[in-house]
Amino acid sequence: MANRFEQLAAPGVRRLSPYVPGKPPEQLERELGIRDSIKLASNENPLGPGPLARNALAGAIAGVGFYPDGSGHDLRARLAAKHGVSPAQVTLGNGSNDVLVMLAETFLTPELEAVYSQYAFAVYPIAAQAAGAAARVAGAHPQDHRMPLGHDPAAVLAEVGASVRIVFIANPNNPTGTWLDEHELDVLLRAIPGDVIVVLDEAYHEYSAGRGVPDGTRWLARHPNLVVTRTFSKAFGLAGLRVGYALSDPDVADLLNRVRQPFNVSVPALAAAAAALDDREHLDATLALNRSGVARLTEGLAALGLKVAPTAANFVLVDLGRAAAPVSEALQREGVIVRPVANYGLPQHLRISTGTAAQNERLLSAMARVLAARA
Numbered sequence: 001m002a003n004r005f006e007q008l009a010a011p012g013v014r015r016l017s018p019y020v021p022g023k024p025p026e027q028l029e030r031e032l033g034i035r036d037s038i039k040l041a042s043n044e045n046p047l048g049p050g051p052l053a054r055n056a057l058a059g060a061i062a063g064v065g066f067y068p069d070g071s072g073h074d075l076r077a078r079l080a081a082k083h084g085v086s087p088a089q090v091t092l093g094n095g096s097n098d099v100l101v102m103l104a105e106t107f108l109t110p111e112l113e114a115v116y117s118q119y120a121f122a123v124y125p126i127a128a129q130a131a132g133a134a135a136r137v138a139g140a141h142p143q144d145h146r147m148p149l150g151h152d153p154a155a156v157l158a159e160v161g162a163s164v165r166i167v168f169i170a171n172p173n174n175p176t177g178t179w180l181d182e183h184e185l186d187v188l189l190r191a192i193p194g195d196v197i198v199v200l201d202e203a204y205h206e207y208s209a210g211r212g213v214p215d216g217t218r219w220l221a222r223h224p225n226l227v228v229t230r231t232f233s234k235a236f237g238l239a240g241l242r243v244g245y246a247l248s249d250p251d252v253a254d255l256l257n258r259v260r261q262p263f264n265v266s267v268p269a270l271a272a273a274a275a276a277l278d279d280r281e282h283l284d285a286t287l288a289l290n291r292s293g294v295a296r297l298t299e300g301l302a303a304l305g306l307k308v309a310p311t312a313a314n315f316v317l318v319d320l321g322r323a324a325a326p327v328s329e330a331l332q333r334e335g336v337i338v339r340p341v342a343n344y345g346l347p348q349h350l351r352i353s354t355g356t357a358a359q360n361e362r363l364l365s366a367m368a369r370v371l372a373a374r375a
């Protein structure tokens with residue numbers, strides 16, 4: 001049904017369709033009348049928060065009667081120390097999604113354009129369009145490339161015309177799992193003019209560092225137009241709390257601060273994020289679990305005859321070679337929720353997050369049954 005207020009909305013909003021999140025297990029269980037479903041759909045940490053974050057959360061309850069420290073002083077100081085930058089270079093967000101939206105609000109207008117790669121993270125088009133800006137979509141690598149459907153740096157650069165103010169790069173990218181290596185990024189950063197803001201989204205950095213994916217913060221000093229975004233939602237297991245951040249030149253941070261909501265990160269989120277930074281043990285356990293999970297899912301899905309792209313993140317993108325929606329629905333009836341990516345223009349692929357060892361086995365056996373039934 002047509003929206004009666006459509007014509008009253010800002011032009012950018014009229015053209016938008018909302019982000020479609022993974023289905024919560026409770027909703028699926030209600031809809032299908034099943035129990036004990038598992039969700040491998042939103043790239044969360046199957047271990048959840050670590051013990052230090054849990055303790056900090058419990059301790060923060062008494063403080064929620066007060067507004068949070070709007071400057072996020074302690075967390076910003078810890079992040080600055082961790083990354084070897086000044087606290088004035090750290091901008092906190094309600095998830096890194098918040099930071100991406102602040103960047104679009106700060107730097108984009110209806111006269112300007114944003115560049116991102118085909119199959120790049122779905123929040124970039126939403127943030128750019130909400131700011132009224134036009135998008136220039138760079139063609140991705142082909143399916144048979146060593147980085148199937150990944151960012152093509154030459155194609156990205158070719159889109160950087162005079163009206164482009166932001167280039168979004170996800171490294172590694174969601175939903176493809178693919179990445180740009182150090183040389184590719186180095187060349188791309190040198191080639192993009194200094195008056196174009198480059199947003200390097202490193203939501204999966206903790207996972208990808210072990211795969212030789214570069215740490216973008218090393219280029220912050222050389223490229224003041226570079227903004228690196230990180231999150232506590234993935235490897236740190238705090239997706240439900242909503243904390244992320246940007247590292248940038250202090251002048252860029254100063255601008256972001258002008259649009260940032262004054263209390264955008266909550267009291268429990270500030271406390272848990274700070275504590276999570278100290279929990280090396282939990283992060284190591286997370287990374288080890290993910291390493292074995294990626295190996296097992298890659299091998300197990302390939303054994304079912306499916307094509308699995310290389311990944312530097314905590315999920316795999318699987319090419320089913322046929323419509324993915326019916327397979328996803330059949331998996332749901334087996335109590336396994338994965339992520340269809342037709343909204344990314346990939347109707348034959350599924351994105352599957354790594355789970356615990358038991359959850360990975362459950363996915364693989366469910367997939368085997370579903371494919372056998374539909375052969």
Ligand SMILES: *Cc1c(COP(=O)(O)O)cnc(C)c1O
Binds near residue numbers: 097231239242243244
């Ligand atoms: C998950 C994800 C994010 C951000 O998530 P937040 O929970 O908002 O921090 C950002 N970028 C990419 C590529 C992601 O996959």
